[in-house]
Every structure is written in structure tokens, then in C-alpha cells.
Amino acid sequence: MKKEAKDFLIVPLDVPLIEEGLVIVEELGNLVSFYKVGLELFTRAGPVIVEILKKREKKVFLDLKLHDIPNTISGAVNAAIDMGVDMLTVHTLGGFEMMEAAQKAVWNKRKDGLVILGVTILTSLDEAFLEDVLGIEKSLNEEVLDLASIAKSAGLGGVVASAEEVSLIKENCGKDFIVTTPGIRPKGTEKNDQKRSNTPFEAVVSGSDYLVVGRPITKAKDMHKAAEAIIKEIGDGLQKTA
């Protein structure tokens, strides 16, 4: 089935309570079919939030950024598979074996539907930290690219990266390697704490497969209208690349 503009959009439920999350889901109705559940909501609500979203036939991106020894990661991935999660994040800095264990857990259950994405370098870290603490002398971009390549060779389905990094990642890891992009801000909206942001149009043109768009939708006076405008911009981007 051909991916439509609305299928590119993932809305994060960055709220502490299930009820608040469900207000967003209700408001957006059929416009949005993919939601991200992150550490805050999952730590408070637990697997029941995934269950509720799946009952409503929504796709779930469980963004827990797992980072542990391979055996533990394998167990956690199995749990995510059992919950029906569609997309899950692990830290690439957890190493090749950890990523491979995560992906093998998926393959062993023949759950092709669960895509594991690698998180490269958190946007809250900078080159000084990489060099002083981790002893990495490469530039941030080089490190992101290397980590994406390791994720690819461990079998992961893709990575989380900014729109600026997409084309290089695709060049190195292939066009089917999924890139999910946060930090999206339509023109004329608040940047909030996103230092480097891209418009939905730019992200799609650069090749992003999924766009995580939170506050421009969830803090809008009319969430439905805000999401519609973003989907329209995604559509414009798709037309440009067609």
C-alpha cells in the first residue's frame, strides 16, 4: 500500500497522564495513526497505554532508548513485541552486540512489523563531551554517521536523526534504511527548545521517512487544523520529490 502524506506523521504523547494523551488522540481522530510513547508516559502509565492505542488501531512508537547488556535488551524487545509495539528505540552506543541481540529477538519471533531504530548521539550532547568524556575525536557528524553504519550492520531498521543528516545516512546505509526525524517546526511556529529545526517540507524533501511533530500540534489552539496543515506540507514535499 502506497504511503500517504499522513502516514509520515508521528505525534508524541509527551504528557504525564493517559487521560491527557487520549484527549490528543481523540482530537486528532483519523488524521493521525502513529503515536510516540516516551519515557515519561510509559514510566507512569506502563504497558496499558500501548494496549489502549492498539485497541484504537493506532501504531505505537515506543521511544524508551534502551541501553543495557544484550541479554537484558533481548528480553525488553520481546516484551515490546508481545505488546504489539510497531517501532522501538535503542542506543547505538550500547554497542554492536546489543543492537544485534535486539534485532535477533525480532527475527526470532518473525515479527517483521517491529522496526528497531538506533539513537545515535543525543542532541543534548556536544563535541566537547564526546572528546573530553568519551575520548572521541571525530566530529559529531562523523560519529553520527559511523554509529548509523554500525546500526545498519547489526541489522537495525533505521535511526533517529535530524533532517540535515538524512541524505548522508541514506547514502551510507541505503535508501531503505529508515530515518525518523524529530525537531520539526512548520514556518511561523515556536521553536521551543529545538535549536536546529526543519520544516515538514524540508524534512520530507531531504528523505525523512517519519516526522515526529509534538508541540506545534499538541499546543496548538486547534490541534486538528495544525495537523492538517502539517500533512499538507508533507504532501507538498512528496510532490516535489516525485
Ligand code: C5P
Ligand atoms: O514537541 P516537539 O516537536 O519538540 O517534540 C519532539 C519529540 O521528539 C519529543 O518527544 C522529543 O523527546 C523527541 N526527540 C527530540 N530530539 C531528539 C530525539 C527525540 O526532540 N534528538
